[in-house]
Amino acid sequence: MSAMTEAPEPSRLLRRPSKETGFWSWVTTVDHKRIGILYFVTAFTFFVIAGIQALLIRVQLAGPDGQVLNADQYNQLFTMHGLTMIFLALMPLSAGFFNYVLPLQIGARDVAFPRLNALSYWVFLLGGIFIYSSIFLGGMPDGGWFNYAPLSSEVGPDPGNTDVYAGHASRMLFYSVGLQIVGLASLIQAVNMVTTILNMRAPGMRLMRMPVFTWMSLVTNFLLLFAIPIIAVALWQLMFDVRFDGRYFDPTQGGDPILWQHMFWLFGHPEVYILILPAFGIVSEVLPVFSRKPVFGYSALVFSGLAIAFLGFGVWAHHMFASGLGPVANSAFALTTMFIAVPTGVKIFNWLGTIWGGRIRFTTALMFALGLVAMFTIGGLSGVTHAIVPHNYQHTDTYYVVAHFHYVLFGGTMFGIFAGVYYWFPKMTGRMLGERIGKWHFWLTFIGFNLTFAPMHIVGLQGMPRRIDSYPAGYGWEFWNQVETWGSFIIAFSVLLFLINVVWSKRHGEIAGDDPWDARTIEWMTTSPPPQHDWDVVPEVTARDELWHRKYAVGRGRGVRVPAGASHDHAGPEDEGEHHPEHIHMPDRSFYPLIVALGIFVMGYGPFTGGALMWGIIATGIAILLFGAFGWAFEPTAEEEH
Amino acid sequence: MAEATTTTDGGGEPAGGGDHPAPSLGVSNEKLGMWVFLASECLFFGAFVAAYLIYMTSYGDSPEINPGTIYDIPFTSVSTFVLLMSSLGIVLALTGAQRGDERMMRTWLLATALMGAIFLSGQIYEFTVFIEEGMTLSTSPFTTSFYVLTGFHGVHVTVGVLMLLILWSRSLMGKLNHRRSEIVENVGLYWHFVDIVWIVIFTLIYLVPVE
Numbered sequence: 001m002s003a004m005t006e007a008p009e010p011s012r013l014l015r016r017p018s019k020e021t022g023f024w025s026w027v028t029t030v031d032h033k034r035i036g037i038l039y040f041v042t043a044f045t046f047f048v049i050a051g052i053q054a055l056l057i058r059v060q061l062a063g064p065d066g067q068v069l070n071a072d073q074y075n076q077l078f079t080m081h082g083l084t085m086i087f088l089a090l091m092p093l094s095a096g097f098f099n100y101v102l103p104l105q106i107g108a109r110d111v112a113f114p115r116l117n118a119l120s121y122w123v124f125l126l127g128g129i130f131i132y133s134s135i136f137l138g139g140m141p142d143g144g145w146f147n148y149a150p151l152s153s154e155v156g157p158d159p160g161n162t163d164v165y166a167g168h169a170s171r172m173l174f175y176s177v178g179l180q181i182v183g184l185a186s187l188i189q190a191v192n193m194v195t196t197i198l199n200m201r202a203p204g205m206r207l208m209r210m211p212v213f214t215w216m217s218l219v220t221n222f223l224l225l226f227a228i229p230i231i232a233v234a235l236w237q238l239m240f241d242v243r244f245d246g247r248y249f250d251p252t253q254g255g256d257p258i259l260w261q262h263m264f265w266l267f268g269h270p271e272v273y274i275l276i277l278p279a280f281g282i283v284s285e286v287l288p289v290f291s292r293k294p295v296f297g298y299s300a301l302v303f304s305g306l307a308i309a310f311l312g313f314g315v316w317a318h319h320m321f322a323s324g325l326g327p328v329a330n331s332a333f334a335l336t337t338m339f340i341a342v343p344t345g346v347k348i349f350n351w352l353g354t355i356w357g358g359r360i361r362f363t364t365a366l367m368f369a370l371g372l373v374a375m376f377t378i379g380g381l382s383g384v385t386h387a388i389v390p391h392n393y394q395h396t397d398t399y400y401v402v403a404h405f406h407y408v409l410f411g412g413t414m415f416g417i418f419a420g421v422y423y424w425f426p427k428m429t430g431r432m433l434g435e436r437i438g439k440w441h442f443w444l445t446f447i448g449f450n451l452t453f454a455p456m457h458i459v460g461l462q463g464m465p466r467r468i469d470s471y472p473a474g475y476g477w478e479f480w481n482q483v484e485t486w487g488s489f490i491i492a493f494s495v496l497l498f499l500i501n502v503v504w505s506k507r508h509g510e511i512a513g514d515d516p517w518d519a520r521t522i523e524w525m526t527t528s529p530p531p532q533h534d535w536d537v538v539p540e541v542t543a544r545d546e547l548w549h550r551k552y553a554v555g556r557g558r559g560v561r562v563p564a565g566a567s568h569d570h571a572g573p574e575d576e577g578e579h580h581p582e583h584i585h586m587p588d589r590s591f592y593p594l595i596v597a598l599g600i601f602v603m604g605y606g607p608f609t610g611g612a613l614m615w616g617i618i619a620t621g622i623a624i625l626l627f628g629a630f631g632w633a634f635e636p637t638a639e640e641e642h
Numbered sequence: 643m644a645e646a647t648t649t650t651d652g653g654g655e656p657a658g659g660g661d662h663p664a665p666s667l668g669v670s671n672e673k674l675g676m677w678v679f680l681a682s683e684c685l686f687f688g689a690f691v692a693a694y695l696i697y698m699t700s701y702g703d704s705p706e707i708n709p710g711t712i713y714d715i716p717f718t719s720v721s722t723f724v725l726l727m728s729s730l731g732i733v734l735a736l737t738g739a740q741r742g743d744e745r746m747m748r749t750w751l752l753a754t755a756l757m758g759a760i761f762l763s764g765q766i767y768e769f770t771v772f773i774e775e776g777m778t779l780s781t782s783p784f785t786t787s788f789y790v791l792t793g794f795h796g797v798h799v800t801v802g803v804l805m806l807l808i809l810w811s812r813s814l815m816g817k818l819n820h821r822r823s824e825i826v827e828n829v830g831l832y833w834h835f836v837d838i839v840w841i842v843i844f845t846l847i848y849l850v851p852v853e
Contacts, residue, residue: 112671112674112675113671113675187682190682191675191678191679191682192675194678195671195675195678196671198666198667198674199665199666199667199669199671200663200665200666200671201666202663203663203664205666225678225681225682226681226682226685229682229683229685229686229689230685230689232686233686233689233690233693234689236790236794237790240786240790241786244779244780245779245780246779246786246790247702247780247782247783247785247786248693248697248783248786248787250702250783252702253700253702253703253782253783254697254700254701254702254782254783255697255700256696256697259693259696263689538663626804629804629808630808633808633812634812634815634817
């Protein structure tokens with residue numbers, strides 16, 4: 001490209017950073033593997049924070065008339081527990097897998113937009129910091145994670161007392177603006193991941209040859225693409241109402257009092273599948289490998305995932321049966337809600353079919369995967385009970401609902417994520433994650449989890465409401481609440497074991513090798529950990545479970561292992577030509593994603609003030625953003641420098 | 643740049659520098675990413691439009707401020723015409739880029755940005771007049787949803803104008819030639835999208851009669 005070489009030497013400001021190690025190499029990284037690790041570390045930090053909040057809640061509720069927290073602190077804690085777990089822990093943990101595993105699994109060298117990838121991480125991190133900065137600025141959001149307007153936007157806790165009222169408005173702003181920023185990160189990630197999966201597959205990897213995890217990631221990111229804009233609109237509306245005296249949710253002026261609920265749940269229900277589908281994908285990778293069988297009913301798994309995503313947008317009003325939509329709407333949404341159990345059930349049977357008759361190796365990863373299948377089934381069944389409208393009227397806003405969604409999100413998503421961590425840790429670090437502590441981790445999590453959440457079904461059916469900061473003695477709730485609190489501390493201990501295991505294994509774990517599990521998919525063909533360019537040679541894919549076919553030659557019956565080194569014999573055209581690693585140019589590091597994210601972060605604080613100061617803060621944020629955007633656009637690309 | 647890119651199948655441009663396989667769908671990542679992003683934007687505007695449709699007769703305590711009394715349809719039609727003509731402008735800029743006629747490309751990039759700016763000035767003028775007539779964000783759910791919907795469209799036009807100016811200055815620096823015409827095409831996709839959204843908004847807000 002002669003035109004490029006004639007271009008003037010880029011100024012010092014625009015020269016791209018090149019440090020390979022140390023702090024700044026992580027800040028400026030655009031490598032999908034490093035960004036994946038950043039996602040994991042950050043999200044686990046938020047997971048621990050939200051876990052500590054949960055422990056405080058459980059201590060408060062351990063006995064009747066809890067005195068540890070006052071009502072205001074309690075409201076902030078349960079709100080932030082939900083917000084943090086959903087938006088700052090579970091979603092970004094899935095994003096960690098998207099970033100680290102997915103490009104390897106489809107045989108790509110990188111994601112489609114490496115700098116956007118870094119931007120999505122920094123926006124997520126700064127968004128999390130933004131929400132938590134509310135601790136120092138008038139208190140954390142306290143309206144529950146779904147923050148129903150107009151209760152949250154117009155009324156607030158005490159309209160008579162202007163101080164309390166202003167404080168409430170600021171908390172609602174932290175909710176609306178903070179979630180807006182975090183949601184933006186997810187949207188950027190979704191554009192990137194959808195493009196990556198659709199466009200950067202290795203030669204020969206047709207859609208129906210993609211691993212199930214890749215498929216579920218694709219579906220999840222499509223869900224994000226269509227669900228995030230809806231919550232974004234709702235959050236903007238809330239912000240205009242709270243801060244600029246808008247009238248969206250003001251029933252006294254003709255505003256619709258349940259518009260927020262419709263918009264929130266039109267996002268919120270697909271969000272449930274955004275959280276669970278990546279875990280489904282992980283389990284669909286783990287079960288076949290440790291059962292030594294191909295996944296049972298691949299197409300059924302794929303299409304049931306698509307069906308779940310499609311139906312996920314049609315069931316939102318089952319969160320609103322009690323708000324008085326009328327019998328027609330309630331019946332319609334009861335039906336769609338029951339329909340959605342069908343593809344989910346199909347998946348459960350696929351997994352059972354996968355392990356059926358397999359030669360099972362009981363690794364920690366497999367145990368967590370089986371834990372998901374069992375626990376999610378319980379959560380799914382209690383989910384169907386919500387679809388029955390009269391039953392729903394009875395248990396809405398009780399602990400029965402809390403039990404249900406913890407069985408789905410902890411027993412489902414979190415078990416799946418743990419399975420994924422044990423499964424892919426060798427690929428990420430080159431070392432095995434200790435199996436002995438791992439087994440302890442699993443059993444303690446499993447026992448603690450069931451002790452904590454199973455009794456919630458009982459107290460819920462006994463009528464214990466959600467979101468109460470204390471309860472009087474004599475309703476028969478004391479015993480089970482005490483059991484729940486003990487259970488929650490067992491979970492906390494198991495998480496501590498897990499963290500110790502990760503830190504220890506990272507340094508001293510057994511050396512893994514490229515393919516420690518005798519796996520089936522192509523991410524196990526490259527070295528552990530992979531080189532910066534992922535592959536010396538991008539593999540050509542000829543079959544589903546490509547690696548298995550390479551190791552155990554097709555047509556020779558079961559389990560005849562091809563000698564090591566011979567696996568590339570039939571690899572074909574990929575071995576030809578000049579494919580030396582030094583010819584592979586990966587994108588250079590960049591400061592600009594961080595700068596753009598910082599601009600958004602600064603702008604977010606604008607609405608908290610008024611007048612000139614507000615416009616000053618917003619203008620500063622825009623200036624930083626524009627500086628970052630222009631730098632981004634004019635930054636020399638890798639090929640221009642070579 | 644190393645020319646050892648493996649364009650084995652699918653055609654199209656290589657995904658990036660160095661040893662990367664060709665894009666699986668035969669279009670570049672940038673173009674696919676833009677389409678994916680625009681798909682998401684449909685939902686964004688769709689939700690705001692839905693809220694407007696719910697509230698277009700909710701006048702609160704100020705029933706005198708309603709679409710029948712407040713809108714200046716001839717004025718908005720003129721600025722709408724300018725915005726729609728700008729879509730022709732970006733097409734001409736793309737033609738210039740593809741032909742390697744950098745002057746043509748630059749001229750039309752600037753002209754498109756100018757037409758976008760004229761539309762924005764019209765919107766600012768319109769908002770000022772409305773506020774003088776007593777229609778503010780907090781007058782009623784109708785006014786809130788009007789300002790926020792059209793305001794967000796204005797923000798999108800502003801972003802588009804900025805992207806056009808970035809392209810224009812890149813071209814001045816000699817960093818945009820016919821081999822890179824696709825970046826003009828992608829910005830054009832965004833620009834067309836913003837125009838199409840305005841057709842929907844203009845029709846629903848200004849042309850559909852309200853009882």
